[in-house]
Amino acid sequence: MASEEVNPQNVTETGAFGRVVGALVSPRPTFESIARKPTWLLPLLLLLAINLVLIFSFSHRIGWRGIIEKQLANNSQFQQLSPAEQQQRIARALKIAPMLGYLGGTVGNVIVVLIIAGIFLAAFNVVFGGGIGFRQSLGITTHSFMPGILKGLIGLVVVWVRPPEGVNLQNLVMSNVGAFLLAGEPLWLQTLSSSLDLFVFWIIALLAIGYTAASSSRKVKFGSALAVVVVIWLVFLLGWVGVLAAIG
Numbered sequence: 001m002a003s004e005e006v007n008p009q010n011v012t013e014t015g016a017f018g019r020v021v022g023a024l025v026s027p028r029p030t031f032e033s034i035a036r037k038p039t040w041l042l043p044l045l046l047l048l049a050i051n052l053v054l055i056f057s058f059s060h061r062i063g064w065r066g067i068i069e070k071q072l073a074n075n076s077q078f079q080q081l082s083p084a085e086q087q088q089r090i091a092r093a094l095k096i097a098p099m100l101g102y103l104g105g106t107v108g109n110v111i112v113v114l115i116i117a118g119i120f121l122a123a124f125n126v127v128f129g130g131g132i133g134f135r136q137s138l139g140i141t142t143h144s145f146m147p148g149i150l151k152g153l154i155g156l157v158v159v160w161v162r163p164p165e166g167v168n169l170q171n172l173v174m175s176n177v178g179a180f181l182l183a184g185e186p187l188w189l190q191t192l193s194s195s196l197d198l199f200v201f202w203i204i205a206l207l208a209i210g211y212t213a214a215s216s217s218r219k220v221k222f223g224s225a226l227a228v229v230v231v232i233w234l235v236f237l238l239g240w241v242g243v244l245a246a247i248g
Contacts, residue, residue, distance in 0.1 A: 016042040023143040024150070027206055031140060031213040038139035044113060047145055050152035051105035054172075055098075057159045062167050064097040065090065073184075117141040120211060123228055130215040140210030147202040151175065175199055188244035195237050204229050 014022055014033045020043055022030030058064075068090055072078040078086060121137035124130040155172035171179040171194060178194030185193075208226035215225075 013037055019043075019143060020046065020146060020149075023146045023206060027209045028213065030143070031206075031210040034139040034143060034210070035136055035214040038133070038135040040135070040139040040142045043142035043146060044110070046149055047113075047142070048106055048109060050149055050156075051109060052102065054152055054155055054159070055101045055105050057156060058167075058169055059098055059101070061159050062164045062169070064094055064101075066165070067169050068093045068097060113141055113145070114138070119232060120207065120229070123232060124211050124215065124220070124225070127228060128215060128220045128224070130211065130220060132211070132214045136214045137211075140207065140214055144203050144206035144210055147199045147206070151199045170194060173199075186245070188241045191244055192237070192241045204233060 013036070014030060016039055019030050019034060019039065022033075023043075072086075072090070072093075078089065081089065117134065117137040117140075120141065121132055121134055124132055124137075151173050158172045159167055168179075170190070174180070176194050176197035178190050178192075178196070181190060181193055205226070207229045208222055211229070212220050212222050212225045
């Protein structure tokens with residue numbers, strides 16, 4: 001049976017706020033709408049906003065000393081320093097940590113989103129001849145990250161409700177394997193385990209749905225798109241884990 005084509009003139013486009021919600025509750029029609037008329041600014045601003053609020057809340061409610069001391073506790077070079085030198089190093093780190101946190105939550109996130117959009121744009125156009133434009137790819141990427149908003153909101157509750165000593169900035173929400181690791185595990189294992197996250201898997205699924213919808217050839221099936229997204233994710237994840245394992 002021939003597939004029924006939709007006349008674009010008879011399609012009501014979803015507004016920016018509707019797309020943010022739709023990416024979570026009704027992804028397929030939402031991404032089809034984004035593919036026809038790409039938007040990306042609102043979801044990107046929401047991602048930056050939740051990151052900034054999280055960093056601000058963590059700084060004022062918890063503080064950076066605990067996480068810095070925990071990271072340095074597994075550093076062999078740090079352990080060889082005298083107590084006075086250790087405190088000097090912690091003091092320097094305390095001055096830098098908030099700045100790095102805010103930069104990473106804003107500029108860093110924008111760069112990451114642009115890179116991810118570019119990588120998937122190239123992958124789907126080369127592998128499938130998808131005919132996808134960069135604005136489409138950016139719209140798909142930013143809206144696919146909307147589960148991160150939900151995770152961030154849950155994280156905010158954790159920061160303000162849980163006792164400060166029980167808050168781990170790297171695993172605010174116990175949605176990944178890393179949240180159940182014992183203290184002192186190698187950094188590469190923490191990174192790998194933290195990446196096995198329910199919200200990450202949700203984002204991966206949304207990316208596959210989005211690029212399936214955006215392909216002009218309509219030959220890209222969800223399973224094929226999911227395979228491309230998973231392979232690219234695994235390549236970068238295992239590459240980063242390998243670097244961390246090699247350095248320490």
